[in-house]
Amino acid sequence: MEHEHHDHSMHEGAGGHIDPVCGMTVEEGPDAITMDYNGTKYYFCGPGCRRAFEKDPEKYLKEGPSMHM
Numbered sequence: 001m002e003h004e005h006h007d008h009s010m011h012e013g014a015g016g017h018i019d020p021v022c023g024m025t026v027e028e029g030p031d032a033i034t035m036d037y038n039g040t041k042y043y044f045c046g047p048g049c050r051r052a053f054e055k056d057p058e059k060y061l062k063e064g065p066s067m068h069m
C-alpha cells in the first residue's frame with residue numbers, strides 16, 4: 001500500500017440505499033422510487049428497476065444486484 005487515496009464515490013451506507021436490481025446507490029428523498037416488500041423499503045434508481053424488482057423480487061434479493069453495462 002504505497003499510495004493512499006480517499007475515494008468518496010463508493011461510500012455505502014451514509015444516507016444512500018442500494019438499488020437491489022442494478023446495485024446503484026439511491027439517495028433518499030421525495031423523488032425516490034421505492035417499494036415495500038416483506039416489510040422492507042427498497043429504493044430504485046428508476047421506474048425500470050422498480051418494475052423489474054416487482055416482477056421477481058426473490059431473484060434480486062437472493063442473487064443480489066448484477067452490474068450489467
Ligand SMILES: [Zn+2]
Nearest residue numbers: 019022045049
Ligand atoms: Zn437501478
